[in-house]
Amino acid sequence: MVKVVTLPPNKETLTLLNLKPTVIITTVGKDGSTNAAPYSRFSIVDYNPPQALLSTNMKRDTYRNILETKEFVINYPGTDLLKQIWVTSKHFPYGVGELEKANLTGFPSEKVKPPRIRECKAHIECKVLWTKPIGSSCVVLGDIVSISASTIMEQLETRQKMIRLNPPLYFAFQEDEMTRKWMFAEIGKIHTITEKDEEIQVTSERL
């Protein structure tokens, strides 16, 4: 018999269970300054209409900019950008451009003011529909107004697209007096469930 234990609903448990790609959110303030910060508490809520949800701490510049200009871009970095992700997570004073600090390149979006990040593999542009504070965070719902990806992505078949995206999957933060650690997983296997004539087959490929 499998034994179960009750876990506390704390940051450690919920981060582990919320295994998600880490994205970099870009926003602009009403003063025109650009902000970039990593986020893992986000999701695509629906395909029709296409909408995305984000949960942001209300002390952050991202939150201030979202309230001021009501737009954001979800940029998808690969695991090759882990150091840059870490730099953008630092608490710089308001108005300091994290993209320059992290050596990342902004380029104009198609439908919104916040820039896309050239080094990222895909981008989702959003216009804010509503915000709802919950505890110290605020949930933000955005209308997806444009999606783009580096041209190489377009030519690949679905599995190859996922391999190329290679998202860093954030699952833990640990710290002691000396060190702070962020831990990420990376996709190493693809499983396909095929249903044909009511027969189901599961195939697994190691990457």
Ligand SMILES: Cc1cc2nc3c(=O)[nH]c(=O)nc-3n(C[C@H](O)[C@H](O)[C@H](O)COP(=O)(O)O)c2cc1C
């Ligand atoms: C991997 C990772 C994921 C994160 N996810 C979130 C998140 O979902 N929501 C949030 O409010 N902060 C999240 N953070 C923390 C913010 O990135 C951090 O507070 C950042 O400094 C905010 O920047 P800003 O003040 O420029 O907006 C995350 C940090 C890391 C490293």
